[in-house]
Amino acid sequence: MTGALGKDLLGLESLTGDQIRLILDTAEPFKEISERAIKKVPALRGSTIVNLFFENSTRTRISFEFAEKRLSADTVNVSSSGSSVSKGETLVDTARNLEAMRIDMVVIRHSASGAAQFLAERIESNVINAGDGTHEHPTQGLLDILTLRDNFGSLEGRRVCICGDILHSRVARSNIWGLTKLGAEVAVCGPRSLMPSAIDEFGVKVFDRIEDAIEWAEALNVLRLQLERMTSGYIPSSREYNRVFGITRERLDRAPRDVLILHPGPMNRGVEIDSDVADGPHSVILDQVTNGVAVRMAVLYLLAGGKPELAEAAKGGSGRGREEDRS
Amino acid sequence: MKPILLRGGRLIDPSRGIDEKGDLLIARGIVESVGGKLGNPDDADVIDCAGLIVSPGFIDVHCHLREPGREDVETVATGARAAAAGGFTAVCAMPNTEPVTDNQAAVGFIVRQAQRAAAARVYPIGAISVGQAGKVLAEFGEMVGAGAVAVSDDGRPVASAQLMRTALEYARTFRIPVIDHCEEPTLAAGGAMNEGIVSAELGLKGIPAEAEEIMVIRDILLARLTGGHVHLAHMSTRGSVELIRWGKERGINVTAEVCPHHLSLTEESVRGYDTDAKMNPPLRTAADVEALQEAVKDGTIDLIATDHAPHHYDEKEREFADAPNGIVGLETALSVVVTNLVKDGSLGYSDLIERMACAPARIFNLPGGRLEKGSVADITVFDPKAEWVVEPSKFLSKGRNTPYAGMALTGRAACTIVAGLVVYRSGVSA
Numbered sequence: 001m002t003g004a005l006g007k008d009l010l011g012l013e014s015l016t017g018d019q020i021r022l023i024l025d026t027a028e029p030f031k032e033i034s035e036r037a038i039k040k041v042p043a044l045r046g047s048t049i050v051n052l053f054f055e056n057s058t059r060t061r062i063s064f065e066f067a068e069k070r071l072s073a074d075t076v077n078v079s080s081s082g083s084s085v086s087k088g089e090t091l092v093d094t095a096r097n098l099e100a101m102r103i104d105m106v107v108i109r110h111s112a113s114g115a116a117q118f119l120a121e122r123i124e125s126n127v128i129n130a131g132d133g134t135h136e137h138p139t140q141g142l143l144d145i146l147t148l149r150d151n152f153g154s155l156e157g158r159r160v161c162i163c164g165d166i167l168h169s170r171v172a173r174s175n176i177w178g179l180t181k182l183g184a185e186v187a188v189c190g191p192r193s194l195m196p197s198a199i200d201e202f203g204v205k206v207f208d209r210i211e212d213a214i215e216w217a218e219a220l221n222v223l224r225l226q227l228e229r230m231t232s233g234y235i236p237s238s239r240e241y242n243r244v245f246g247i248t249r250e251r252l253d254r255a256p257r258d259v260l261i262l263h264p265g266p267m268n269r270g271v272e273i274d275s276d277v278a279d280g281p282h283s284v285i286l287d288q289v290t291n292g293v294a295v296r297m298a299v300l301y302l303l304a305g306g307k308p309e310l311a312e313a314a315k316g317g318s319g320r321g322r323e324e325d326r327s
Numbered sequence: 328m329k330p331i332l333l334r335g336g337r338l339i340d341p342s343r344g345i346d347e348k349g350d351l352l353i354a355r356g357i358v359e360s361v362g363g364k365l366g367n368p369d370d371a372d373v374i375d376c377a378g379l380i381v382s383p384g385f386i387d388v389h390c391h392l393r394e395p396g397r398e399d400v401e402t403v404a405t406g407a408r409a410a411a412a413g414g415f416t417a418v419c420a421m422p423n424t425e426p427v428t429d430n431q432a433a434v435g436f437i438v439r440q441a442q443r444a445a446a447a448r449v450y451p452i453g454a455i456s457v458g459q460a461g462k463v464l465a466e467f468g469e470m471v472g473a474g475a476v477a478v479s480d481d482g483r484p485v486a487s488a489q490l491m492r493t494a495l496e497y498a499r500t501f502r503i504p505v506i507d508h509c510e511e512p513t514l515a516a517g518g519a520m521n522e523g524i525v526s527a528e529l530g531l532k533g534i535p536a537e538a539e540e541i542m543v544i545r546d547i548l549l550a551r552l553t554g555g556h557v558h559l560a561h562m563s564t565r566g567s568v569e570l571i572r573w574g575k576e577r578g579i580n581v582t583a584e585v586c587p588h589h590l591s592l593t594e595e596s597v598r599g600y601d602t603d604a605k606m607n608p609p610l611r612t613a614a615d616v617e618a619l620q621e622a623v624k625d626g627t628i629d630l631i632a633t634d635h636a637p638h639h640y641d642e643k644e645r646e647f648a649d650a651p652n653g654i655v656g657l658e659t660a661l662s663v664v665v666t667n668l669v670k671d672g673s674l675g676y677s678d679l680i681e682r683m684a685c686a687p688a689r690i691f692n693l694p695g696g697r698l699e700k701g702s703v704a705d706i707t708v709f710d711p712k713a714e715w716v717v718e719p720s721k722f723l724s725k726g727r728n729t730p731y732a733g734m735a736l737t738g739r740a741a742c743t744i745v746a747g748l749v750v751y752r753s754g755v756s757a
Contacts, residue, residue, distance in 0.1 A: 113529055113600070115646050134530035
């Protein structure tokens with residue numbers, strides 16, 4: 001049961017530009033389903049999906065669950081607390097036990113980089129990485145890119161700057177890979193103490209000053225500043241962070257053009273982003289959330305072996321596209 | 328004990344400048360005669376060494392045998408047999424056991440376990456500090472009396488410069504080296520691999536080369552201050568090589584070792600989150616490997632040691648950041664060095680033997696390291712041309728954690744002799 005993406009979606013680094021475009025194109029017809037009164041198509045009817053969340057998540061977990069349910073899959077949510085994981089069971093044992101119950105897919109969120117790949121190599125089910133440590137968060141990268149594409153038409157030559165804690169951000173990595181593969185120019189901006197020391201080898205532009213980044217960029221993807229970065233001494237305070245790196249109305253007003261504002265959430269208003277920017281006319285933050293469901297539907301559908309050209313038909317409600325492919 | 332005649336091998340002893348084809352006779356545990364054709368004196372057991380190299384026994388000054396405490400992953404006996412299978416006639420066991428080998432009773436226990444194993448010799452290394460806690464100096468004198476040959480807090484590096492200074496001073500009385508695992512603890516904290524582009528891409532916390540180099544230069548300067556002998560364990564960076572060179576040029580009493588994996592693999596092996604590529608110090612860059620190879624050739628690095636570190640399968644079969652550091656090395660060390668340094672002609676067999684047999688014996692003041700009439704008959708016979716594929720399930724070590732699994736390597740021990748007794752012979756443990 002291997003489709004155009006292979007067995008798993010572990011990251012955007014391992015995908016080609018064409019594969020990324022395929023996911024985005026497949027997401028397009030799925031967008032409409034969520035706008036219907038009856039938000040359901042039978043494309044994954046009979047499939048069983050486990051959402052295995054070892055780390056807290058609200059947005060991503062709910063987004064996946066909606067995507068699964070709108071494709072008619074049967075879903076189970078497992079979180080680390082209150083499960084066998086909290087009794088000391090290893091990741092691979094947890095997954096193998098779930099698989100022994102005959103499941104089709106696992107969506108995994110885990111605090112360890114590489115956890116999704118580790119799992120994918122050890123079970124036969126499709127594995128979707130919903131964020132592994134500080135490595136990748138491919139569906140977030142895809143929904144960010146879909147949102148940019150909705151606004152720009154094409155990513156080719158577009159200038160996108162990712163702002164904030166690049167060092168610890170899986171969202172940043174997935175965005176860098178995905179955007180680069182689609183021909184965008186990518187920059188990062190943030191304190192050097194929150195940037196990999198090898199950032200210059202990533203093939204991205206680096207801005208030390210947010211003013212320079214804003215002057216350059218057509219879109220800013222503003223990352224959440226984790227509060228533990230202060231307690232562990234990477235930066236002195238969130239107050240100074242806002243003064244030096246915060247995306248403020250005042251800074252944006254000096255930009256030579258309108259700058260599109262993205263944020264993967266959840267936001268720290270008044271820290272990395274000011275409220276009047278987050279709620280302003282160029283913010284597409286809620287569009288990202290909406291697109292998240294469509295992108296995840298596309299990923300689930302393609303990994304299940306669905307034919308991209310049949311996504312439109314699947315949307316129509318026949319569900320046959322998938323059945324034919326599985327035979 | 329019957330005499331043994333090693334017939335027709337290539338006898339190499341760089342300590343005496345010997346490299347010639349000939350016979351070697353062993354009797355009563357000592358070398359009786361070296362070179363020439365000896366016929367078959369005294370009804371000796373004859374071992375045909377045609378096409379093989381006869382060398383002073385290899386000595387690994389850095390391995391972890393896990394006993395006492397983790398007998399499920401290795402014991403002195405299984406480690407000593409694995410060592411013999413790898414061509415080592417002696418190994419030095421690090422003290423990070425449970426409990427820590429930090430007193431004469433604990434040292435004596437390892438000596439007795441080694442005697443019972445009757446495979447490769449095992450020399451205990453005592454802890455620098457009680458419990459390896461980095462606070463109170465352990466009793467070097469009594470530990471040396473019980474058989475310890477060096478001291479180290481390996482695995483729990485000495486953070487305090489004052490403690491390291493005292494250890495270097497105090498160790499002078501007993502003429503033993505102080506071995507340091509060079510790692511600045513605050514820079515290395517939480518690190519899982521080399522810091523660089525690969526760690527940045529994989530989202531793993533990196534350990535910068537500087538975490539090692541800061542401690543290398545600290546230790547060299549403390550050796551200068553104290554006149555003590557510091558031995559730097561498992562060097563992994565180009566910068567460390569430059570600092571050691573700097574120290575040696577000034578006559579400072581510093582010696583250093585490198586592991587086969589740091590001479591052959593880079594951080595690229597970590598891609599895919601292979602926990603068998605996780606060790607500390609981590610695999611570094613191609614430039615580091617090149618500098619370390621050069622340092623082995625020119626003698627800046629004195630010797631090759633394995634840092635053999637067996638772990639249980641379950642402990643390695645997990646998320647990369649949570650997996651323990653270390654790989655087994657006793658049964659692949661010779662082959663990895665031959666394959667990566669000797670085969671292309673950059674390192675001669677004489678240099679290999681200097682780094683794996685002579686230098687360890689000389690620097691750690693151990694028996695062996697020579698092919699000479701009257702010297703102890705610790706001899707390694709190896710086949711420099713043997714081709715084999717690494718199958719961890721066939722290791723005599725209990726550990727299976729190796730990044731070389733499935734790799735084709737060249738060169739392998741054919742026969743290991745300790746005190747005139749064959750303890751390993753081509754695939755059969757004696």
